[in-house]
Amino acid sequence: MSACGHEKDLISIDEAIQSILNTAKKLSTETIFVKNSLSRYLSAPVYSPVNLPGFDQSAVDGYALCTSHADAQHQSYVLMGEIRAGVASDLALQEGQAIRIFTGGKLPQGTTTIARQEIVEVVSDTQIRITDPLMAHTDIRRRGEELAEGQSLAEAGQFINIGSLAALSMAGVQTISVFRQPKVAVVITGDEIALDQNSLSEAQVFDANGPLLKAWFQQNAIQAEIIHVSDQSQAVTACFEQLKSKYDLIITTGGVSVGDYDFVRPSSFDAGFEQIFWKVKQKPGKPLYFAQYQNPEHHCYLLGLPGNPAAVYVCMQVYGKLLIDALQGQQPKTDTWFTAKLTHGMKEDKRERFIRMQASIVKGELKVSSLAKQQSHMLSNLMQANCLVRIPAEVKPEAEMLVSGLFI
């Protein structure tokens, strides 16, 4: 008789997380163009190759002035010419002279301050007058004031999002060293899953896990091949044999429980994988399985998700993300999981749970409310859910209790 119904063989969620972190080895690094680097992780720090700004420049549309007066107001200046942004100029200023300049324009030598055009009266083609108080060094962006050449711009591990990509681009960084993304194969098992959605036989169900994982990888900007395999021991083993050398990560759905047709675990052994853990004291996702195959040249991980779609969703958001990040050199951050107050009491459970909830912020306080239809074969509350909340085992959660959650 299997021990699956018993809780004693199960590891805790924290143990499963730690086990993944202990097992996952960083992938190699590669150099890529910054413009193609969205959603990647830096494998080395980046130092600014230039000063930012690269030269002293005007912060406004106006006039560069040269004056020894503390306040330039009511002074008149002889207009010597114009400097456009982006155009190099040999013009230089001497006491009492001005040059028309535009935002980003390189300051002419001799500039002591900039008068924005709103405080300048154009007296004639060759003369201007300053109408308002104006101090020295006004509206000048100094060379290197944001970043000096060689100064740290980004640390190793930095996630490349829109903002960091733009900041790297502004510093003229063209290529960066990042961790390789894992090559991923997703293996959907389960003969009950209709392969053709147009011809659902009696006793079959539509495929939710394939589209779910395809969307997950699309959202996370990682290539993943989706493969369906039938519930036959040899077919599953042959599949793993084929994939283990070509991929860094195999994600399976279904077939990891203790039913007579749950071939993922035994087939993984037949294909040379060794178990790291199996079965986690959690709801949903108890049969979660983690294994690895190693040879001197290659390492392949296998994350065996249960077959129920809600378990697939939860385990992918929690463990799949953790593993894929760890392969790219990332340790979880202290703020990966938020803390929030429950708005209501709940029943207790002997297993720790991931509950699909709705988080909302009320006057700076983060509150989470559970949604109906939490069973592991149900997904429809994901239309409303925006977070997963961890509810500890064997405590009765009360309203206002502080819980830990993950935005989804």
Add this chain to the structure above:
Amino acid sequence: MSACGHEKDLISIDEAIQSILNTAKKLSTETIFVKNSLSRYLSAPVYSPVNLPGFDQSAVDGYALCTSHADAQHQSYVLMGEIRAGVASDLALQEGQAIRIFTGGKLPQGTTTIARQEIVEVVSDTQIRITDPLMAHTDIRRRGEELAEGQSLAEAGQFINIGSLAALSMAGVQTISVFRQPKVAVVITGDEIALDQNSLSEAQVFDANGPLLKAWFQQNAIQAEIIHVSDQSQAVTACFEQLKSKYDLIITTGGVSVGDYDFVRPSSFDAGFEQIFWKVKQKPGKPLYFAQYQNPEHHCYLLGLPGNPAAVYVCMQVYGKLLIDALQGQQPKTDTWFTAKLTHGMKEDKRERFIRMQASIVKGELKVSSLAKQQSHMLSNLMQANCLVRIPAEVKPEAEMLVSGLFI
């Protein structure tokens, strides 16, 4: 003299937001495959085409039983056969009979309860015995218990993320009606921007705005063509003339202030656009410009972002997102902007500001802390920033003040 330096002609941030919402007309709708629908918005509600589950089924690996006893414990049953998940079967149960069944397997007629395999002793090939208490109707998933055929599954306006895509897939929904995404052209102006990053002339800067907006659209799963145009009136006008009939939205960067080479606004007029608003009482992004071109067949919006990269970033996250969502039928939600407590006091300013900050959650309380280097030509703090916070004009922000922010 221009009024740009004066604040009286400026509209408020709230007025600019409202103006965009009042102006943007919903794009047409189209029918697409669910599997390709990530990041789209539903234009019509979806009703479940099937019952979920589609048939009464087992929630566990175990045995379907037929018994009139209230508790099946200590009863023995005659084993009649096996039903696998996904395999239709004509087997039926009568009093005292059992059938081996697996998770998701369709219940045989006559089933009164399911015994999970952990509480079943297999006495012989033809006989089993139940070892633990077992009530009627245990571990059965009833047809339609999650959703009945025809019941509402998703509302119009639903954003398709990983979870909602999976939930639609599980219900066998293959195609959905969504709003068309805008066809977008991004026009980068500014002769100071080096087109070739390998040959930066004196007085030139690297292009941050092009990569920033390319990444923004990539992240938001929207196609956008990036075009560079020189600071010449005819070139800018010709560009708008070419784009206005082919695109739903033109986003420009630079050239919207009052400098002599700020051609975006006058060129847009020459190309038949009418101004909706210009200049917002905000920092950064004061010269923000919004216009539209309409003819009986086509509507094209023009969002003129300033040239400074931080203004581009902020205005895109706030106004660009708002406009693109509005074109897809979305009104801002009450939780689009969060509320959080400032961790520190700040200087006041005569204009409302969007400050790049770091949000963190401490015991369920959302707190935001400002970052250095907020000037509009600086981007490097986007390595750390995870939100934009609105600081009202002409109030001195104190620590613990409740402010409004947007995750980025």
